Amino acid sequence: MDQQHIFIQMALNAWDMQISRTEKFLDAQSDADLQKEIAPGKNSLLYLLGHLIAVNDGMIGLFGAGERSYAHLDEAFIKNPDKSGLDMPDASTLRGDWKKSNAQLSALFKQMTPEDWFSRHTAMTDEDFAATPTRNKLSVLLNRTGHVAYHLGQLVLAK
Amino acid sequence: MDQQHIFIQMALNAWDMQISRTEKFLDAQSDADLQKEIAPGKNSLLYLLGHLIAVNDGMIGLFGAGERSYAHLDEAFIKNPDKSGLDMPDASTLRGDWKKSNAQLSALFKQMTPEDWFSRHTAMTDEDFAATPTRNKLSVLLNRTGHVAYHLGQLVLAK
Numbered sequence: 001m002d003q004q005h006i007f008i009q010m011a012l013n014a015w016d017m018q019i020s021r022t023e024k025f026l027d028a029q030s031d032a033d034l035q036k037e038i039a040p041g042k043n044s045l046l047y048l049l050g051h052l053i054a055v056n057d058g059m060i061g062l063f064g065a066g067e068r069s070y071a072h073l074d075e076a077f078i079k080n081p082d083k084s085g086l087d088m089p090d091a092s093t094l095r096g097d098w099k100k101s102n103a104q105l106s107a108l109f110k111q112m113t114p115e116d117w118f119s120r121h122t123a124m125t126d127e128d129f130a131a132t133p134t135r136n137k138l139s140v141l142l143n144r145t146g147h148v149a150y151h152l153g154q155l156v157l158a159k
Numbered sequence: 160m161d162q163q164h165i166f167i168q169m170a171l172n173a174w175d176m177q178i179s180r181t182e183k184f185l186d187a188q189s190d191a192d193l194q195k196e197i198a199p200g201k202n203s204l205l206y207l208l209g210h211l212i213a214v215n216d217g218m219i220g221l222f223g224a225g226e227r228s229y230a231h232l233d234e235a236f237i238k239n240p241d242k243s244g245l246d247m248p249d250a251s252t253l254r255g256d257w258k259k260s261n262a263q264l265s266a267l268f269k270q271m272t273p274e275d276w277f278s279r280h281t282a283m284t285d286e287d288f289a290a291t292p293t294r295n296k297l298s299v300l301l302n303r304t305g306h307v308a309y310h311l312g313q314l315v316l317a318k
Binding site: 001003004006007009010011013014017018038039040042118133134136138139142143145146147149150151152153154157 | 160162163165166168169170172173176177197198199201277292293295297298301302304305306308309310311312313316
């Protein structure tokens with residue numbers, strides 16, 4: 001394995017680790033548990049689940065990999081806070097979306113080449129990217145991995 | 160910048176981002192605030208601060224970079240949970256340790272070469288490393304970055 005592949009694999013391992021830890025936590029919760037707040041007056045588990053699905057799905061857009069599957073969740077789970085009064089899918093729908101979204105992202109990541117990973121994401125111009133080549137698709141993955149870890153730290157408090 | 164330096168820089172950027180977000184949060188808390196729990200019955204801010212210092216400092220050992228500076232925090236902040244009854248340094252001491260630890264780690268990271276980052280850490284044997292070259296020092300940094308993000312997600316709940 002050359003160094004380029006090693007690094008990509010390291011970033012994918014870090015992603016997989018956070019996703020599988022989150023999955024393990026969610027699998028241990030009943031649908032009723034998902035209605036709970038992580039702490040009194042804070043976000044519900046359901047809101048954070050929808051938030052993670054929508055933010056993770058955003059990578060499909062940033063990577064220029066076609067139509068997003070869960071853009072319809074952005075309004076209730078990214079653009080607005082919990083308890084906004086907006087409709088939310090029920091717990092079992094979001095559980096299914098979570099699994100499907102992860103499978104879709106895994107499949108996408110698997111077919112990406114090193115050149116893809118080190119290319120600019122769609123929210124950057126060519127000029128910006130020339131100045132800061134560290135802001136590539138792989139850096140988006142690192143960033144989203146940290147985002148999952150951040151909210152996983154919150155989810156586990158509901159235990 | 161060649162690709163090797165680009166991805167080391169990406170990992171360092173991800174680390175710096177989590178540390179500076181945590182720093183910004185801590186700077187906005189009074190010493191009295193640090194006594195608070197992140198949620199009723201959960202860890203105190205002070206415990207999580209000591210925990211982060213001790214775990215981050217552990218990289219000095221894993222990187223074979225000499226004596227650790229904060230190994231004395233392991234007992235109260237890693238090996239035991241909050242409210243163990245063990246002595247804890249006061250808030251202003253831990254704030255100082257946090258800043259000094261981050262400065263020490265930054266200085267260490269800055270002088271590490273790409274060869275250093277892609278070499279095995281001290282908790283791995285040569286045989287293990289030959290089988291899984293992704294488990295190098297840079298993967299430790301990615302992992303510890305996720306660990307900071309996880310606990311930062313908890314710290315901010317005290318707001």
